[in-house]
Amino acid sequence: MLAGHRVGVVTNPTGVTADARHLVDVLHADDRVDLVAVFGPEHGFRGTAQAGGSEGRHQDPATGLTVYDTYGVSGRALADLFTAARVEVLLFDIQDVGARFYTYIWTLYDVMRAAALAGTAVVVLDRPNPVGGRSAAGPVLDRAYASFVGREPIALAHGMTAAELARLFNGEFLAAAPARLHTVRMAGWRREAFFRETGLPWVPPSPNMPTPETALAYAGTCLFEGTNLSEGRGTATPFEVVGAPGADRRWAEAAAALDLPGVWLREAYFTPTFSKHAGKACGGVRLLVHDPAAFDPVRTGIGLLVTARRSWSGFAWRADRWIDRLTGSDRVRTLVDAGAGVAEVAADWTAGLARFAAVREKYLLYP
Structure with missing residues (x-):
């Protein structure tokens, strides 16, 4: 696929081989590959930037290659970067975590769109969905709420790999001008497998995704970005703890009483070192996932929102309605505000999820 072509790589620290060598270093050392450029996503090629940041355009000191900031x-601006670098084949190799609002899948989408404009081929090197891929879960995006945390109508927990998503993007959303797409399948991955079962090294795909266990909780607890509570950034267990100054054991007791499958919800206290409530003691809830196969992160996240809203008078949504971008519409927010329970909120997305599941089935690569 690469021989005789000028190659660019879209990647970050997760683009490693099974023995933890970085793809860029491997390709740069291979005389058969004409590697000409690297393209970094949110957090940057080397992963040094926090949420909402990147590393800017620079020269990689290890290889001398220009690293472009995507x-x-x-659109056309990204296509112009590919043209300026004279790239003929783009390799995409980034570890995703299975949630619609994790931005790397939309970097892939944007790369595919821009590659079609630039006449550049795209090769997706597939990686496991670390939280498994048995099914999709959660609300499907309403296009009226599209943003970089959700460009197109897919489920919040999509249950797909990067290569499967690339196929879906091409077939459903980019069909008028599809990318020249090639996918490189994994060998041996099973849809029911969680990351710890793969034997692969875990490289944090972003600064607040330190372990595969973080990824398990993320699709649910990242919803707290849309509130005035901390989602655990600035702690040793981001997305596994949520809370705020003034919240107390009553919230944890209410959450635990939901008896959600696969997870224990217990009282917790923490002091973030940065991000929301930095330097302030927070009370809240700690998630301990004891049965990943039974655990539903989206329902758990909704359960935590519902009980926080009911049990803590200080609860508030972010003024910019970021929760609507994260959930994909205003439905979760308005239902929670109206006093709906977990089952009622989840019932609201059932029909849309069923439609997405039928579309998703056409693009799956693994049994």
Whole structure:
């Protein structure tokens, strides 16, 4: 696929081989590959930037290659970067975590769109969905709420790999001008497998995704980005703890009483070192996932929102309605505000999820 072509790589620290060598270093050392450029997503090629940041354009000191910053760049502007670098084949190799609002899948989408404009081929090197891929879960995006945390109508927990998503993007959303797409399948991955079962090294795909266990909780607890509570950034267990100054054991007791499958919800206290409530003691809830196969992160996240809203008078949504971008519409927010329970909120997305599941089935690569 690469021989005789000028190659660019879209990647970050997760683009490693099974023995933890970085793809860029491997390709740069291979005389058969004409590697000409690297393209970094949110957090940057080397992963040094926090949420909402990147590393800017620079020269990689290890290889001398120009690293282009793709964060916030799309359409013709991104195509122009590919043209300026004279790239003929783009390799995409980034570890995703299975949630619609994790931005790397939309970097892939933007790359595919721009590659079609630039006449550049795209090769997706597939990686496991670390939280498994048995099914999709949660609300499907309403296009009226599209943003970089959700460009197109897919489920919040999509249950797909990067290569499967690329196929879906091409077939459903980019059909008028599809990318020249090639996918490189994994060998041996099973849809029911969680990351710890793969034997692969875990490289944090972003600064607040330190372990595969973080990824398990993320699709649910990242919803707290849309509130005035901390989602655990600035702690040793981001997305596994949520809370705020003034919240107390009553919230944890209410959450635990939901008896949600696969997870224990217990009282917790923490002091973030940065991000929301930095330097302030927070009370809240700690998630301990004891049965990943039974655990539903989206329902758990909704359960935590519902009980926080009911049990803590200080609860508030972010003024910019970021929760609507994260959930994909205003439905979760308005239902929670109206006093709906977990089952009622989840019932609201059932029909849309069923439609997405039928579309999703056409693009799956693994049994």
